[in-house]
Every structure is written in structure tokens, then in C-alpha cells.
Amino acid sequence: MKKGKITITITIGLTFLILTAVIFIQFKTINQTDITSLENMREDELRTEISNFKQKSEEISKQIEETNLKIAEYEETISTDKEASELLEKELEQQNNLLGKNDVKGSGVIITLTDTKEQKITAQDLRELLNQLKLAGAEAISINGQRIVYDSYLVDIGDTYISVNGEGIVSPYEVKAIGNPTYLESGLSKKQYGYIDTKLEEGKDVVLTRQDNITINKYNGDLNMEYAT
């Protein structure tokens, strides 16, 4: 073999060595490079990325503004809601007062009915008294501490006691009524056919006193309805 041919052979071998080496390096590079990572991007790609990010940040700041506006709106509504809830609370208290679920205070009258030897006070007497009081504008009534509410009842249980709201009470019966004291008093003590006169004539012991500061306790039973909806 000639010397020149050997040189040529080795050179061609080396050439192909370089070529394949470079090709495989390129394969590896392309395989392992994450095109999306910033270090591997070209300048123009980076520029487009930057402009994209700028746009995005602008959009986001716009969104932030909108959200802040919304938050302000919500805060406003919350404050108005507070007013509304205060109003509602007031209303609820009023309703509870009407229903008898709260202790109430005010001026009014106290009527005390006591059994005498001849005459016993019956539930009928008390019912009449309640009617008369309501007619005279009583706003809250209790008998021996039992608040009279919309479903209160007064029933004689034999000769022994009277049942109010399921609780037994006995003489003396103390009926508290809050309302305009003058109206209440005059409503009960009309001459001849007023309630007090009538009862006194029947021989029953009825005493009426005006009082400025009467406390009537709340109804302590259940006010839930089960069948009426």
C-alpha cells in the first residue's frame, strides 16, 4: 500500500469521525434542550416573550382595578346591609314584644282579685277582666306572673285552681296590665256596669292600683307552630 493512500484513508476516517461526533452532539443538544426555558431562547423570541408578559401584566392590573372597584361596591352594600340588619333587629324586637317573648316595662294598672268566703274568683271573671283590659288598650298583660300571649287560655280546674298556659294559679290573682293607665282605670271603673262595680256587687274582692313602673315577664313557654304553616 502506498503511503499517500494510507494518509487519505486516515483523513477520511477522521473526517467521518468529526461529522458523526458533531451530528450526535447536535442530536443530544436538541433532545435535551428545553426550548421554552429562557436561557435557550434567541433574542427575538425573548423580545416577543417580554411583550407578551407586558400585555399580560397590563391585563392583570386592569383586572385588579376592576376587582378593587367591585370590593368597594361590596363594602358599600355591606354597610347598607348593616343598616338593614339593624332595622331588622329593631323590628324583630318589636315583634317579640308583641308576641310576649321579651320582658317589658311601663306604666299601667295592677288589679288584685281575692277569693272571699262567699265568692270564689272563677276563670270567667279573669277572662272578662282580660277582655275589658284589652278593650281599654292594654299592651301587655300577665296573671300571677303568667304572660298572656295569643294562645293563652284560662280554664277552671275543678274548684281548686285556675290553669293559665298550663300552669295552675290560686287566689289572690294579681293581674298586671301595661297601657295608658287612665284609659285602663276608667275602662274598668265605670259606674254601675263597669267591671269593678259589677264584681263588687257580686261580692267579689277586686282592688285596682295605678302604678308607674310595672314589669311584665316574658312568656316562658314554646310559641312554635306545628300544623299551621
Next chain:
Amino acid sequence: MVIIAIVIGCIVGALIGLNAPIISYTYSGYLAIAIIAALDSVFGGITSVLKGNFDFKVFITGFFGNAILSILLTWLGVKLNVDIYLAAIVVFVGRMFTNLAIIRRYYIEKWTKKTVKEETKNENEKKTMGEG
């Protein structure tokens, strides 16, 4: 002998390439152009061997010169904001196809001649047998 050198070179080159560190993605574009240029030279070399006018100096200078020139042109294109590498790829790949076509035709011709020869040979044999 040359073929053995080529095979050994390819194997060793592949091993070196697999163990070499990767290069930056920015420069891999230049490297790709260089590879295309080199491959073009290789196919050109094969064609010239088949044609019988292979010149070793032309091959080696073409191999490295084309690769380096294409890299330089690509770099210039980046500086000028013109995609010159596209032109390089078009030229090199086009030439590669031309060379491949020439190689294909050469072997097809060779194979056709061979079969024709065999056929005539067989026919001649038949004739002699028939005569005998």
C-alpha cells in the same frame, strides 16, 4: 480499506458525540447548517467516486470549507437580519438530492446491465443445450 476507516470513524465519532457535553441552543443552529454542508460534501464525494473523478483535496476542502462558510453566512444573515441559512439549506439539500439521484441511477444501471448479461448468458446456454 477506506470503508473500514469510515466505519471505525463513524463508531468512534458516535461514541465521542454521545459523551461530549451539549452546546448552547443558540449555537446549535450554526452547527446544524455545518452538518448539512458536510453531508452535502459526503454525498458529493460518493458521486464523484462513482463517476471516477474523485479528488481527495477537493473533498476535504469542500467538507470543511463548506461547513465553515455556511456557518459564516448564517452568522452574517443573523447580523443582517436576513435568513441566509434558508438559502444554504436549500442549496445543500438540493445538491444532496441531486447527488443521491445520481448514485441511485448508477446502481440501477449496474443492476440492469447485470440482469441483461445473465439473461443473454442463459439464452445462450439454452441455445447450446437445444443444439446439443
